[in-house]
Amino acid sequence: MIEFEGVTKQYEQSLALDGLTLTIPDNGLFVLVGPSGSGKTTTVKMINRLIEPTSGTIKIDGQPINQMDLQTLRLNIGYVLQNIALFPHLTIEENITIQLEVLKWTKADRQKRARELLEMVHLDPDQYASRYPSELSGGQQQRIGIIRALATSPKVILMDEPFSALDPVTRTQLQDLVLSLQKQLHNTIVFVTHDMKEALRLGDEIAVMRQGSIQQVGTAKAIFNQPKNEFVREFFDIERQQASLTVQDLLAADLGTVVNNQPTTITSSATLAELAQQLVDHPDGGVVATDGQEQRQLTMTDLTTLIAKRGL
Numbered sequence: 220m221i222e223f224e225g226v227t228k229q230y231e232q233s234l235a236l237d238g239l240t241l242t243i244p245d246n247g248l249f250v251l252v253g254p255s256g257s258g259k260t261t262t263v264k265m266i267n268r269l270i271e272p273t274s275g276t277i278k279i280d281g282q283p284i285n286q287m288d289l290q291t292l293r294l295n296i297g298y299v300l301q302n303i304a305l306f307p308h309l310t311i312e313e314n315i316t317i318q319l320e321v322l323k324w325t326k327a328d329r330q331k332r333a334r335e336l337l338e339m340v341h342l343d344p345d346q347y348a349s350r351y352p353s354e355l356s357g358g359q360q361q362r363i364g365i366i367r368a369l370a371t372s373p374k375v376i377l378m379d380e381p382f383s384a385l386d387p388v389t390r391t392q393l394q395d396l397v398l399s400l401q402k403q404l405h406n407t408i409v410f411v412t413h414d415m416k417e418a419l420r421l422g423d424e425i426a427v428m429r430q431g432s433i434q435q436v437g438t439a440k441a442i443f444n445q446p447k448n449e450f451v452r453e454f455f456d457i458e459r460q461q462a463s464l465t466v467q468d469l470l471a472a473d474l475g476t477v478v479n480n481q482p483t484t485i486t487s488s489a490t491l492a493e494l495a496q497q498l499v500d501h502p503d504g505g506v507v508a509t510d511g512q513e514q515r516q517l518t519m520t521d522l523t524t525l526i527a528k529r530g531l
């Protein structure tokens with residue numbers, strides 16, 4: 220069990236955490252979700268002491284972590300980041316087993332463990348163990364990032380926006396993988412995301428954060444059905460957020476193909492529902508919008524890309 224008791228983090232300019240009190244139970248997937256700057260990364264980095272609190276206490280299994288040996292603490296906590304940061308000059312096997320080398324495992328044992336871990340994420344060891352990171356796709360590299368964090372069988376794994384740079388299909392596959400690994404290994408995963416759909420899909424329990432404090436903690440069902448306040452209700456109101464997007468959002472995201480001298484057929488203030496209707500009416504792709512500077516031809520793929528990008 221990980222406990223935050225009245226934890227505050229004051230930076231020179233901003234209060235990142237404001238008296239955070241939170242209990243993360245063992246054996247489950249605990250999601251921290253909230254908008255940018257709400258304090259999610261600060262919270263998660265305090266668990267492995269990459270950031271120290273200004274005040275308050277953090278305990279693991281009842282023991283304050285600032286009294287633990289730092290190396291032991293970190294060896295017991297896996298850490299997966301958005302930018303996996305695999306070492307480019309080391310093979311996949313060497314990347315996976317780097318901590319085991321620190322722990323003085325023999326080469327044979329390290330090789331055996333690397334094979335086991337690669338199989339766990341459905342990558343054939345004979346094919347992948349000796350490759351270099353640049354010879355893997357983004358999704359495969361992130362699988363390596365995950366098993367590198369699992370190598371020492373830590374009880375706690377921290378995952379900070381691990382999939383936000385991946386395309387929607389790969390992202391879903393890796394979410395499934397994390398769910399099945401957690402069920403298999405019975406560890407505690409603390410998962411940070413700003414994407415409410417990812418939070419609802421993964422979290423056994425979800426903590427919603429805003430401006431350095433917790434707004435609500437509960438199961439996906441409880442948060443979705445009984446939001447504690449207006450902020451939580453709006454944050455999870457996917458339909459309304461989709462409805463508030465316009466063609467201008469699509470143009471601002473640089474979607475569509477630049478065209479010249481074509482009649483503009485949709486205004487930039489049109490909703491995505493209006494755009495979808497026009498796309499259906501003009502299957503030849505004749506929907507053109509302008510932001511006042513350049514013209515862009517829009518397709519259904521542009522529309523779905525925007526929705527996926529916003530995590531809606």
Ligand SMILES: Nc1ncnc2c1ncn2[C@@H]1O[C@H](COP(=O)(O)OP(=O)(O)OP(=O)(O)O)[C@@H](O)[C@H]1O
Nearest residue numbers: 230231233235254255256257258259260261262413
């Ligand atoms: N090293 C730092 N120095 C000063 N302020 C910081 C520092 N790190 C974070 N902050 C501030 O603390 C607040 C919380 O940041 P944090 O990175 O924890 O938020 P977050 O919810 O993880 O955001 P994001 O989803 O954008 O990563 C923000 O206002 C941020 O600007």
